[in-house]
Amino acid sequence: MxxxxxxxxxxxxxxxxxxxxxxxxxxxxxxxxxxxxxxVNESLTKKNDEPIYFDHDCREGICGSCSLYINxxxxxxxxxxxxxxxxxxxxxxxxxxxxxxxxSAAFPVIKDLGTDRxxxxxxxxxxxxxSVNTGGAQDANAILIPKVVADEAFNSATxxxxxxxxxxxxxxxxxxxxxxxxxxxxxxxxxxxxRYSRVQAMxxxxxxxxxxxxxxxxxxxxxxxxxxxxxxxxxMNNDFFSAKLFxxxxxxxxxxxx
Amino acid sequence: xxxDAKIPQGPLAEKWSKHKFNLKLVNxxxxxxxxxxxxxxxxxxxxxxASLAELGYNVKSFCFQDSPRRAHSIAAQGGINAAKxxxxxxxxxxxxxxxxxxxxxxxxxxxxxYRLAEVSVNIIDQCVAQGVPFARxxxxxxxxxxxxxxxxxxxxxxxxxxxxxxxxxxxxxLNRQIHLGKVxxxxxxxxxxxVLVDGQAxxxxxxxxxxGEIETHAGHAVLLATGGYGNVFYLxxxxxxxxxxxxxxxxxxxxxxxxxxxxQIHPTCIPVTGDHQSKLTLMSESLRNDGRVWAxxxxxxxxxxxxxxxxxxxxxxxxxxxxxERKYPSFGNLVPxxxxxxxxxxxxxxxxxxxxxxxxxxxxxxxxxxxxxxDTVRAKYGNLFDMYYQITDENPYKQPMRIYPAVHYTxxxxxxxxNLSTNVPGLYAMGECNFSDHGANRLGASAxxxxxxxxxxxxxxxxxxxxxxxxxxxxxxxxxxxEKTKQEVIAYNNxxxxxxxxxxxxxxxxxxxxxxxxxxxxxxxEEGLTHAKGLIKALKADFWxxxxxxxxxxxxxxxxxxxxRVADFIELGELMVTDALAxxxxxxxxxxxxxxxxxxxxxxxxDNFAFVSAWEFKGEDQEEELHKEELIFENVKLSQxxxx
Numbered sequence: 072m073x074x075x076x077x078x079x080x081x082x083x084x085x086x087x088x089x090x091x092x093x094x095x096x097x098x099x100x101x102x103x104x105x106x107x108x109x110x111v112n113e114s115l116t117k118k119n120d121e122p123i124y125f126d127h128d129c130r131e132g133i134c135g136s137c138s139l140y141i142n143x144x145x146x147x148x149x150x151x152x153x154x155x156x157x158x159x160x161x162x163x164x165x166x167x168x169x170x171x172x173x174x175s176a177a178f179p180v181i182k183d184l185g186t187d188r189x190x191x192x193x194x195x196x197x198x199x200x201x202s203v204n205t206g207g208a209q210d211a212n213a214i215l216i217p218k219v220v221a222d223e224a225f226n227s228a229t230x231x232x233x234x235x236x237x238x239x240x241x242x243x244x245x246x247x248x249x250x251x252x253x254x255x256x257x258x259x260x261x262x263x264x265x266r267y268s269r270v271q272a273m274x275x276x277x278x279x280x281x282x283x284x285x286x287x288x289x290x291x292x293x294x295x296x297x298x299x300x301x302x303x304x305x306x307m308n309n310d311f312f313s314a315k316l317f318x319x320x321x322x323x324x325x326x327x328x329x
Numbered sequence: 330x331x332x333d334a335k336i337p338q339g340p341l342a343e344k345w346s347k348h349k350f351n352l353k354l355v356n357x358x359x360x361x362x363x364x365x366x367x368x369x370x371x372x373x374x375x376x377x378x379a380s381l382a383e384l385g386y387n388v389k390s391f392c393f394q395d396s397p398r399r400a401h402s403i404a405a406q407g408g409i410n411a412a413k414x415x416x417x418x419x420x421x422x423x424x425x426x427x428x429x430x431x432x433x434x435x436x437x438x439x440x441x442x443y444r445l446a447e448v449s450v451n452i453i454d455q456c457v458a459q460g461v462p463f464a465r466x467x468x469x470x471x472x473x474x475x476x477x478x479x480x481x482x483x484x485x486x487x488x489x490x491x492x493x494x495x496x497x498x499x500x501x502x503l504n505r506q507i508h509l510g511k512v513x514x515x516x517x518x519x520x521x522x523x524v525l526v527d528g529q530a531x532x533x534x535x536x537x538x539x540x541g542e543i544e545t546h547a548g549h550a551v552l553l554a555t556g557g558y559g560n561v562f563y564l565x566x567x568x569x570x571x572x573x574x575x576x577x578x579x580x581x582x583x584x585x586x587x588x589x590x591x592x593q594i595h596p597t598c599i600p601v602t603g604d605h606q607s608k609l610t611l612m613s614e615s616l617r618n619d620g621r622v623w624a625x626x627x628x629x630x631x632x633x634x635x636x637x638x639x640x641x642x643x644x645x646x647x648x649x650x651x652x653x654e655r656k657y658p659s660f661g662n663l664v665p666x667x668x669x670x671x672x673x674x675x676x677x678x679x680x681x682x683x684x685x686x687x688x689x690x691x692x693x694x695x696x697x698x699x700x701x702x703x704d705t706v707r708a709k710y711g712n713l714f715d716m717y718y719q720i721t722d723e724n725p726y727k728q729p730m731r732i733y734p735a736v737h738y739t740x741x742x743x744x745x746x747x748n749l750s751t752n753v754p755g756l757y758a759m760g761e762c763n764f765s766d767h768g769a770n771r772l773g774a775s776a777x778x779x780x781x782x783x784x785x786x787x788x789x790x791x792x793x794x795x796x797x798x799x800x801x802x803x804x805x806x807x808x809x810x811x812e813k814t815k816q817e818v819i820a821y822n823n824x825x826x827x828x829x830x831x832x833x834x835x836x837x838x839x840x841x842x843x844x845x846x847x848x849x850x851x852x853x854x855e856e857g858l859t860h861a862k863g864l865i866k867a868l869k870a871d872f873w874x875x876x877x878x879x880x881x882x883x884x885x886x887x888x889x890x891x892x893x894r895v896a897d898f899i900e901l902g903e904l905m906v907t908d909a910l911a912x913x914x915x916x917x918x919x920x921x922x923x924x925x926x927x928x929x930x931x932x933x934x935x936d937n938f939a940f941v942s943a944w945e946f947k948g949e950d951q952e953e954e955l956h957k958e959e960l961i962f963e964n965v966k967l968s969q970x971x972x973x
Contacts, residue, residue, distance in 0.1 A: 255462065
């Protein structure tokens, strides 16, 4: 099949970008979307032109590197897959495909279709963990966790940190991402001691990074390649408000017995 | 030079405990005076960074990805072994040790493997404490399943994404230390060389992948956790970015490379469709618990299937050959990976392969769906079935999967002693980038175990001994070795950037892959390997004349990154062929056609080849020198592996 691509090209974060049109010819239906771009890049390289930069790595839908905004959708038109799992049989011969990077002030473009998503790391660093050192753990089966709870925590834990939720959101909100981690750890018994300090720390960092707020349009849920649900955001809000009203460390800032 | 593996004396079960006691300790107040460099943030790198920072060392952690969470450990699917014996089915540390030694075809060290089995139980405890959501039973206890090459259920799993969940656990521990200021994290930063001062590793040279800046970093020790080199085959189940560069450049600075020819070809991957293909997708080996592997009994039937004249469902039961069940009645579909892969290749070679290319066999779930119901099968393998459907456009609930072996894991790597130290003092290697624990074949669910064992439970002890020995005096970053090494890296990159020929780096990579797969893949011969060596030498010469590398250094330049990695793969490819030539026996994943049993199984030659091959770099375009570390077996009896 032959396609026309409108691709966002931008030298770096300081330079203005623009759309450039390319022809992708002789594309097989069995190719993944990224393999189609590989073909285009090979022909650009042969002409000693700069190939199109895009982030990618595992190409099996789990590392969360790939991040293309294809025809107005993060990860393209199909549901519940990443760009690397999108195959060309989804498109029609002769079609024009528009490819953009993730769009969010908190994800600046580093080059072409690649963005800087380190804000996600910083949110996790603010509190997305259980404080346990190596070596001090008790026997794994000493903690009983009901299967439904374990399964639900797992559902939240499947987030791959790709940022499609932010790209999809008109407010560029990161709440689906942040709430997934908070929910995973908040559901598990191991996560209880830090449950409320965690949510406050992570939300504060999220705000500092410049992500917008949630207005419940649900675009994030619709576009999430791992089908993380809005319920996570509800859980996060619940924990956040509970923390503010009842659990904030300042409220209980007295030493017992004094 | 003689290689001292430093295996502690004494009974097998006491070696590690005694060794831990004998290792020197660093005073708690002195730990903060040491800087430790860790390259790679997969299971081994992230767990080591977190654990060493918890102890009080200052850690600098590096990864080429945009986030430490994206290291390729994340893609591991099936599970992680641990000798917990939660299932009361006869498992023990000794059994896990024995299975691993046997699975590796008796080409691993007893001491290392026993330690791995011993600490496996702690790994599960640690991960659960971090909030890793392993699969559970209704009573709230952890669930287990069985995996290839073992007859007990000792594999812990998190649906089909155990790797991601374990890595996110280690990543969260790493994040905590970054938050506490004990780890300084460098993302999108690629290590391009190691700095040696008076023969000791004291730092690294890196390239900032966003700005192109070449920088030096100093530390009291350098720990590599940079993964395997499967991408030398171009097509593999590795991530596109997985590369050998850090390990290879360390090798060129003096670190020995051990057993490079030991590569694992995984049996259950989605077959190749064409030349455009950029990677192969693995489907967890756990599928073999319920899926039955078969090929048509006759070439005629196979041809009809290849031409799509009939469908798999139309092949009658008596016309199917469930070849693994037939040949290995006691292990059946659960034989180790090397055995399963070789048998699939044999079927295809005999013309009994299926799919349009004839390079595939079936993995059939019809019987399982009938026995368990579609819902149960979906609950167990749903994500794998979906993935298969996405890629092939075929519904595995309705028709059998087509599978074919693909390069998956490399057992070889930098030579390390029992302390995970390479022969270069101060330079350590952990996880897949070392060679240590899997012998000539790795068992399923053992890679995650080894990565986390090295990072959480081995290096925190053994590194302390070295650091205590050298003392906390700061590393002098003004030593001329830093600037000299940096200038060498800059010159090398400029040489790459000057290449303005007519063939892309990807084309060279693909060509190298063809050579490796054809001559150094699942079946190897003296003649083929000799031929391959010539081809690779020619390829290297051609690369440095005719490759095209676009762009400049001072910008994001994926072409330059790839060029450096491919150049290193070409050199490694030659060493793999050299190693495969020198090892005139078959063992595990290394199958020499000249050395097989009458039944066509790998035939070892223990009298002459019960050693680790450790190769020393002797200079550009020079033959490498082989050093042998004899393998001593005091506890297991070497025997012909049998899974019949």
